[in-house]
Amino acid sequence: MKILVAKFTLEANEHVPMKCDMNNVALSLGKDAIAHMQLGDLFDDPDIELIPVLCADAACSGVMTKPCFTYLEDTILNKIKENLKDLDGIYLHLHGASFVEEIGSGEHHLLREIRKIVGPYLPIAVACDPHGNLTKEYVENCSIIRSYREAPHTDIPETINFVCKQLINMIRNGKSIKPTYTKLSMILGGEQSVSADEPIYSFNNYLNEIEKDERIMSISWHVGYLRHDCPEAGCGIVCVPSDMKYYDYAKEMCEKAANEIFSRRHEFHYTGYTLPPDKAIEEAISFDDKPVFITDSGDNVTSGAMGANTFVLHQFLNIENLQKRVLIAAINDPKTCQELYKQEIGSKLHIELGMGIDKLTTKANIDVTIKYKGQQEGTFMYGEHGNYGPLVTVEVEGKPIDIVITDNNHSFVEKHQIDACGVDWDDYDIIIVKQGYIHPEEKAKGKLCIMSLTDGATPQDTRLIDFKLIMRPMYPIDNI
Numbered sequence: 001m002k003i004l005v006a007k008f009t010l011e012a013n014e015h016v017p018m019k020c021d022m023n024n025v026a027l028s029l030g031k032d033a034i035a036h037m038q039l040g041d042l043f044d045d046p047d048i049e050l051i052p053v054l055c056a057d058a059a060c061s062g063v064m065t066k067p068c069f070t071y072l073e074d075t076i077l078n079k080i081k082e083n084l085k086d087l088d089g090i091y092l093h094l095h096g097a098s099f100v101e102e103i104g105s106g107e108h109h110l111l112r113e114i115r116k117i118v119g120p121y122l123p124i125a126v127a128c129d130p131h132g133n134l135t136k137e138y139v140e141n142c143s144i145i146r147s148y149r150e151a152p153h154t155d156i157p158e159t160i161n162f163v164c165k166q167l168i169n170m171i172r173n174g175k176s177i178k179p180t181y182t183k184l185s186m187i188l189g190g191e192q193s194v195s196a197d198e199p200i201y202s203f204n205n206y207l208n209e210i211e212k213d214e215r216i217m218s219i220s221w222h223v224g225y226l227r228h229d230c231p232e233a234g235c236g237i238v239c240v241p242s243d244m245k246y247y248d249y250a251k252e253m254c255e256k257a258a259n260e261i262f263s264r265r266h267e268f269h270y271t272g273y274t275l276p277p278d279k280a281i282e283e284a285i286s287f288d289d290k291p292v293f294i295t296d297s298g299d300n301v302t303s304g305a306m307g308a309n310t311f312v313l314h315q316f317l318n319i320e321n322l323q324k325r326v327l328i329a330a331i332n333d334p335k336t337c338q339e340l341y342k343q344e345i346g347s348k349l350h351i352e353l354g355m356g357i358d359k360l361t362t363k364a365n366i367d368v369t370i371k372y373k374g375q376q377e378g379t380f381m382y383g384e385h386g387n388y389g390p391l392v393t394v395e396v397e398g399k400p401i402d403i404v405i406t407d408n409n410h411s412f413v414e415k416h417q418i419d420a421c422g423v424d425w426d427d428y429d430i431i432i433v434k435q436g437y438i439h440p441e442e443k444a445k446g447k448l449c450i451m452s453l454t455d456g457a458t459p460q461d462t463r464l465i466d467f468k469l470i471m472r473p474m475y476p477i478d479n480i
């Protein structure tokens with residue numbers, strides 16, 4: 001059998017001033033794309049011929065430009081057209097939270113265009129992030145769409161394996177399947193839906209039980225994405241029957257699960273320990289053990305923020321006689337990064353750190369010594385390999401503060417990424433990262449982890465976001 005495979009991921013935060021263009025996309029084409037798709041050995045079967053098209057990973061960024069998206073989409077569509085005569089199925093790894101100029105959701109557009117070419121019945125399997133937005137049309141354009149269960153996303157390879165197995169079965173058994181979908185009157189930020197916490201912990205077990213039923217192929221929870229205003233925003237449930245004779249049953253289970261989680265909506269909360277920015281610093285400084293991780297949650301690059309905010313840096317610079325060793329990983333300032341990268345290690349310079357676009361990226365005038373120059377590493381967790389751009393680690397003169405400066409908003413969620421900054425995380429009392437919820441390796445390392453409720457492109461209080469296009473009523477915007 002011939003299966004075409006492609007991956008396209010983007011969380012498009014419309015509150016950041018930059019647009020997402022090809023420069024922001026880690027792109028690999030053809031066979032090279034497979035290395036980034038976490039497919040495991042599932043397709044090693046001699047019966048199966050893979051047609052890899054591309055892996056376009058834009059991670060978290062701004063709204064994508066139309067030419068950029070059109071290039072990626074056309075590359076996929078042209079490959080489908082070329083292979084249409086002997087294509088048995090399509091596997092897509094899509095995020096679900098993209099947003100494209102003049103188009104809206106990129107994934108929804110892509111699926112619509114694919115169906116125009118392949119017709120209504122060709123099996124299409126989609127593995128997706130739970131932080132993507134759905135519509136009935138999008139879901140019904142898939143034969144199976146299933147999200148990762150865990151947030152943080154520690155089960156991406158398992159989800160891909162599960163979805164691809166179902167696709168192979170569908171093709172082997174000659175089945176055409178249509179999923180069922182229930183949209184909820186509920187909108188959540190990712191930081192409120194963490195799988196180790198209630199209500200998601202027990203709800204995932206509830207979904208796992210339903211998935212054991214042979215009439216059900218899969219059922220999944222979709223948190224949605226709220227960093228761009230669109231009618232698709234909000235939570236949802238997808239339930240896929242194992243055979244179309246169980247379609248009505250799947251629909252029933254889908255609604256049942258939707259009612260179950262909606263009835264528990266008041267249990268959603270910020271995970272972990274959250275504090276207002278001033279209190280977060282106070283508590284980190286007075287804490288006896290180390291390290292303490294502080295997440296700058298308003299500038300969460302894993303949710304599309306620019307990672308350019310200097311607010312927390314200024315907080316530390318303003319402390320007189322700071323006795324704790326602090327590492328900030330990282331601050332995105334392309335101009336400063338590029339200038340520093342040209343200098344020798346050990347050079348002492350005066351820099352203006354910060355992009356100076358708004359009050360949160362105010363420049364810091366500091367004297368620094370260059371400690372290290374290196375390259376950012378990808379993450380195991382998100383299947384990223386290779387080089388993610390330059391970094392320069394500097395030491396602030398007269399203060400026990402080290403800062404990693406980058407030219408993009410890549411996240412630092414794993415230890416090897418901190419190692420790649422030429423520093424040892426055991427040397428620091430306080431480490432600041434640009435995340436919302438703290439990621440697993442850092443959570444395990446941190447003796448204390450504080451989510452600082454900073455301002456920025458990714459504010460944590462959903463009720464304060466000005467939505468115009470979403471369905472109403474919508475909890476917690478509306479009191480339902």
Ligand SMILES: [Zn+2]
Nearest residue numbers: 129130131153
């Ligand atoms: Zn996600």
